[in-house]
Amino acid sequence: MKNLHYGFAIIVGVCGAVGQGLSQDRVAADVPYHVRYASNLTLSDALVNITNTGANGAPLFGPGFGAAAGNICVNVYAFSPDEQLISCCSCLVTPNGLVNLTANRDLVSNTLTGIRPDSIVIKLVATSTGSVPGDAGSIPTFSGSNCANSASLAGGDSFRIASGLLAWGATTHSCTSGPGSVPTLHLPGGQVTTQVTFSSTLSLPAYITMQFPGLGSGFDITSVASYLAWCANFSGELPVAPIGGDLFSSTQIYTLYNTYGTLPANAMSPNWDNVNYLLNHKGSASVAAVQEAIWFLLNGQFYANPFIPSVPPPGAAALVADALANGDGFVPTAGQKVAVLLDSGTGLLGTGLQDTIIEVPVPPNQQCITETPFSPSTLSIDELRSITNRCTNIVGNGSTFGQCSSCRQGGLGAPKL
Numbered sequence: 001m002k003n004l005h006y007g008f009a010i011i012v013g014v015c016g017a018v019g020q021g022l023s024q025d026r027v028a029a030d031v032p033y034h035v036r037y038a039s040n041l042t043l044s045d046a047l048v049n050i051t052n053t054g055a056n057g058a059p060l061f062g063p064g065f066g067a068a069a070g071n072i073c074v075n076v077y078a079f080s081p082d083e084q085l086i087s088c089c090s091c092l093v094t095p096n097g098l099v100n101l102t103a104n105r106d107l108v109s110n111t112l113t114g115i116r117p118d119s120i121v122i123k124l125v126a127t128s129t130g131s132v133p134g135d136a137g138s139i140p141t142f143s144g145s146n147c148a149n150s151a152s153l154a155g156g157d158s159f160r161i162a163s164g165l166l167a168w169g170a171t172t173h174s175c176t177s178g179p180g181s182v183p184t185l186h187l188p189g190g191q192v193t194t195q196v197t198f199s200s201t202l203s204l205p206a207y208i209t210m211q212f213p214g215l216g217s218g219f220d221i222t223s224v225a226s227y228l229a230w231c232a233n234f235s236g237e238l239p240v241a242p243i244g245g246d247l248f249s250s251t252q253i254y255t256l257y258n259t260y261g262t263l264p265a266n267a268m269s270p271n272w273d274n275v276n277y278l279l280n281h282k283g284s285a286s287v288a289a290v291q292e293a294i295w296f297l298l299n300g301q302f303y304a305n306p307f308i309p310s311v312p313p314p315g316a317a318a319l320v321a322d323a324l325a326n327g328d329g330f331v332p333t334a335g336q337k338v339a340v341l342l343d344s345g346t347g348l349l350g351t352g353l354q355d356t357i358i359e360v361p362v363p364p365n366q367q368c369i370t371e372t373p374f375s376p377s378t379l380s381i382d383e384l385r386s387i388t389n390r391c392t393n394i395v396g397n398g399s400t401f402g403q404c405s406s407c408r409q410g411g412l413g414a415p416k417l
Contacts, residue, residue, distance in 0.1 A: 030053055030055055030163050030164065030165070030166065031163060031165070031376045031377075032125055032126040032127070032161045032162055032163055032164075032165060032379065033123070033124070033125055033126075033376065033377050033378070033379035034123070034124045034165060034166075034167050034374035034375060034376055034377065035121065035122070035123050035124070035374060035375055035377050036048075036121075036122050036167075036169045036171075036372075036374040036375060037119065037120070037121050037122070037171065038103045038107075038119060038120050038122060038169065038171045039118070039119040039171050039172065040118065040119070040171070040172040041103055041104055041108060041116075041117070041118050041119060041120070042118050043172050044172040045102045045103060045104040045105065046102065046103040046104070046169060046170060046171040046172070047100060047101070047102045047103070047169060047170045047371075048076075048100060048101040048102070048103075048122060048124075048167060048168070048169050048374075049098060049099075049100050049167065049168045049169070049371075049411045050074050050091065050093055050098070050099050050100070050101075050124070050165070050166070050167045050407065051093065051096070051097065051098050051099075051166050051167070052070065052071070052072050052074075052093040052094060052095050052096065052097055052164050052165070053095075053163075053164045053165070053166055054070055054095035054096055054164065055070075055162075055163040055164035056069075056070045056071075056072060056095075056128075056140075056142040056162060056163065056164050057069045057070035057095070057142060058070040058095035058096065059095075063094060063095075067143060068094075068142075068143045068144075068145060069095070069142060069143055070094070070095035070142050070164070071092060071093070071094050071095070071129045071142050071143060071144055071145070072092075072093055072126050072127065072128065072129065072142060072162050072164050072165065073090050073091070073092060073093075073126070073127045073128070073129055073144075073147035073150040073154075073159060074090065074091045074093050074099075074124055074125075074126055074147075074165055074167075074407070075088070075089075075090045075124065075125045075126075075127060075147075075150055075151040075154045075159075076088065076089050076090065076091065076101060076107070076122065076123075076124055076151065076404060076407075077122070077123045077124075077125070077151070077387050077391065078103070078107040078108065078111075078120045078121070078122055078123075078404065079120060079121040079122075079123070080111075080113070080115065080117040080120060081117060081119055081120075081121075084112075084113055085112070085387065085390040085391065085394070085402075086107075086108065086111040086112050086113055086115075086117070086120070086402060087107050087108070087110065087111055087112065087394070087402045087403065087404035088151040088152070088387075088390075088391035088394055088395075088402065088403070088404060089106070089151055089403060089404040089405060089406055090147040090148075090149075090150045090151040090406065091147065091406050091407030092129065092144075092145065092146060092147045092407075093165075093407070095164075097409070098409070098410060098411045099407035099408060099409055099410070100407060100408055100409075100410060100411055101404075101405070101407050101408075103120060103122070103171075105405065106404050106405040107120060107122070107404050108120060110400060110401055110402065110403070110404070111401065111402060112394050112397075112401050112402030114401070122169065122374075123387070124165060124167055124374060125154050125155070125161070125379065125384070125387075126161070126162045126163065126164055126165035127140075127150055127154045127155065127159035127160060127161055127162050128140030128141055128142055128144075128159055128160045128162045129141060129142055129143065129144025129145070129146075129147060129150075129159070130143070130144040130158065130159070131157055131158055131159070131160055137157065138157040138158070138160065139160075140160035140162060142162070147159075149395060151388070151391050151395070152388055152391040152392040152394075152395045152396075153388065154384065154387075154388055155381075155384045155385075155388065156388075161379075166373070166374075167373070167374040168371055168372065168373050168374065169371065169372065169373075169374060170371035170372075183258070183260050183331060183332060183338050183362055184258065184260075184261075185220045185258045185338065185340065185360060185362075185363075186218065186219050186220045187219060187220065187221065187256045187257070187258060187340065188215060188216070188219050188221075188256060190255065191253050191254065191255055192212060192215065192253070192254055192255070192256055193212070193213070193214065193251060193252075193253055194210050194211065194212055194251070194252050194253070194254055194342065195210065195211040195212075195213055195249065195250075195251055196208055196209075196210055196229075196238065196240060196249060196250050196251070196252055196356075197209045197210075197211075197243075197247060197248070197249050198238070198240050198247070198248045198249070199246050199247055199248075200246045200247075200248065200307060201246045202286075202287045202288060202307060202308075203246060204287070205228055205287070206228035206229055206230060206287060206290075206359075207229065207230050207231060207287055207290070207291040208229045208230070208231070208238070208356065209226050209227065209228060209229055210226070210227045210229045210342070210356070210358050211223075211225070211226050211227070212225075220360060220361075220363055221256075221340070221358075221360055227358040227359060227360065228358065228359045229342075229356050229357065229358045229359070230290065230291055230294050230356065230357050231291065231294070231295070231354055231355075231356055232267075232294070232298055232341065232348060232354070232355040232356055232357050233295075233298065233299060233346065233347065233348045233349055233350070233354065233355050234295050234299050234303045235346075235349060235350060235351045236344070236346045236350065236351060236352055236353060236354030236355060237351070237352070237353065237354055238250070238252070238353070238354040238356070252344070252353060253344075254342035254343060254344055254356070255342070255343050255344075256340055256341070256342055256343075257340065257341040257343055258338065258340060258341075259272045259275070259276065259338065259339045259340065259341055259357070260272070260276075260331070260338065263341060263343075264343055264345075264347060265347075266346075266347025266348065266349070266350060267341055267343055267347045267348055267355060268348075269297075269298050269348060271297040271298060271323075271327075272339065273327055273328060273329055273330045273331070274297050274323040274324060274327035274328065274330070275294055275297050275298065275323070275327075275339055275357070276327070276330055276331075276332055276337075276338060276339050277322075277323050277326060277327030277330040278290070278293055278294065278297065278319055278322075278323040278327065279337050279339055279359050280330075280332055280336045280337055281322065281323075281326075282319060285315045285316075285319055286313060286314070286315060288307075288308045288313040288316070289312075289313050289314065289315035289316040289319055290316075290319065291308070292308060292311055292312050292313055292316040293316050293319035293320045293323065294357075296312075296316070296320050297320065297323060297324075298348050299348060299349065302316065332362050333362060334362050334363065334364045335361065335362065335364070336361070336362050337359040337360065337361060337362070338359075338360055338361075338362050339357045339358070339359065339360075340357060340358050340359075340360045341355065341356075341357055342355065342356045342357065342358060343355050
């Protein structure tokens with residue numbers, strides 16, 4: 001079986017305290033054929049972002065100045081798990097342009113078979129936008145302004161196979177510990193009432209503990225559990241009142257955020273993954289050591305206060321070193337703990353009601369969203385002919401079924417669960 005020549009594998013003071021050359025080599029992935037899967041489409045949409053590298057040229061002074069140059073058609077084919085071609089379409093992509101598709105919106109909403117699968121294989125094939133006759137056959141051109149019917153004619157004389165395609169996709173799957181995965185939690189929206197408990201002798205299993213009395217059902221935190229909690233910043237205060245012995249308590253109001261999701265601007269930190277690593281690798285470290293390590297990771301230094309008068313306490317520096325050395329990109333998996341931020345509006349450095357974090361177990365069968373590149377691959381002539389013949393049937397069957405939507409300009413981030 002011959003291969004197309006372009007295709008190659010390729011309490012006040014509870015938390016407050018006293019301070020202490022460009023390469024000339026061609027990009028290996030710049031090939032015309034790319035493939036990727038999209039899964040769990042009934043749970044969340046999957047997206048595709050596509051660009052044109054400019055491998056076939058570009059207008060000398062940029063888009064809109066002079067004749068068009070370097071344009072490509074990116075032909076999109078969606079297959080169900082049983083190998084059926086369920087939709088096809090094409091997108092014009094200009095040099096350095098960025099376009100997007102989503103599986104639910106564009107690829108499975110109007111399938112030829114009438115069945116909407118939960119997972120699909122997506123194949124992308126790059127071609128020229130046209131051709132002109134030449135002595136040895138048609139010569140590809142890259143100045144066209146549309147890709148009508150290119151998905152059914154890709155690889156033929158009218159739309160020659162071309163380089164210049166790069167693509168990325170995001171889909172929902174089971175969590176893994178690694179860069180890029182995003183653990184998700186179902187947290188209550190808006191403000192939530194919390195019951196805070198603190199021990200002046202640090203006799204609790206964490207610096208503080210928190211409960212959520214009266215919280216409704218359906219969330220990944222419950223009204224009956226007591227959560228290990230830690231102060232997130234040092235400058236804030238957490239007022240509490242004595243309730244007996246060394247224990248103090250208060251009721252506070254917070255908004256909850258997953259530290260792997262979107263956070264308030266004043267609560268952002270490059271070290272949230274390191275904090276999550278620490279919470280899952282603190283071992284038998286003392287409460288004081290863990291709290292001081294969190295302060296160091298989020299605030300940049302250790303702090304002394306009436307409850308931790310000498311810093312750093314034994315073990316704190318080792319916890320920080322371990323988290324910084326091994327925690328970059330850490331993602332907790334099912335059964336581990338994820339840090340949930342309780343935000344009062346104070347953030348990590350402001351004064352006022354102390355921002356805190358609680359340890360929440362990652363639920364079983366946790367779903368994550370990861371964006372990764374499409375995989376360049378080898379495309380055989382027979383496979384291309386099979387795909388385009390089936391796409392021709394879709395385009396020419398007298399209905400709109402199977403004709404997926406064309407690309408939209410711009411890129412998309414990970415879809416929401």
